Amino acid sequence: MKDTGPGPEAMNDTGPDRARTERELRDALEALAGGVQPARPLPDAYRTARGEWLRRERRRRLVLAVLIAVVFALATLIGLWVLNQAPAHPGVIFSGTGDAVRGASLPRPHP
Numbered sequence: 001m002k003d004t005g006p007g008p009e010a011m012n013d014t015g016p017d018r019a020r021t022e023r024e025l026r027d028a029l030e031a032l033a034g035g036v037q038p039a040r041p042l043p044d045a046y047r048t049a050r051g052e053w054l055r056r057e058r059r060r061r062l063v064l065a066v067l068i069a070v071v072f073a074l075a076t077l078i079g080l081w082v083l084n085q086a087p088a089h090p091g092v093i094f095s096g097t098g099d100a101v102r103g104a105s106l107p108r109p110h111p
């Protein structure tokens with residue numbers, strides 16, 4: 001039988017393979033880190049984000065105001081239409097003559 005070197009049990013934390021693996025991993029990470037450039041913040045990024053937020057806030061308030069105005073106008077129109085549908089002739093309450101109505105009410109004191 002051929003001796004293929006130490007088995008996995010013998011190479012737990014020491015040996016030439018571990019040193020080589022660490023070196024290759026370090027080289028790969030250094031190469032990866034070398035390609036990363038730091039982010040340069042824009043000088044007016046805050047101002048731009050705040051302006052965009054304020055624009056959305058104004059748009060939201062405008063939409064809400066228009067929606068409230070539309071609902072109010074619609075409720076007013078529906079109310080006027082309902083009042084306009086009332087019958088033109090007097091109802092049962094007002095159908096009596098003047099004398100009968102005066103007789104049914106309480107007497108008024110005269111000065």
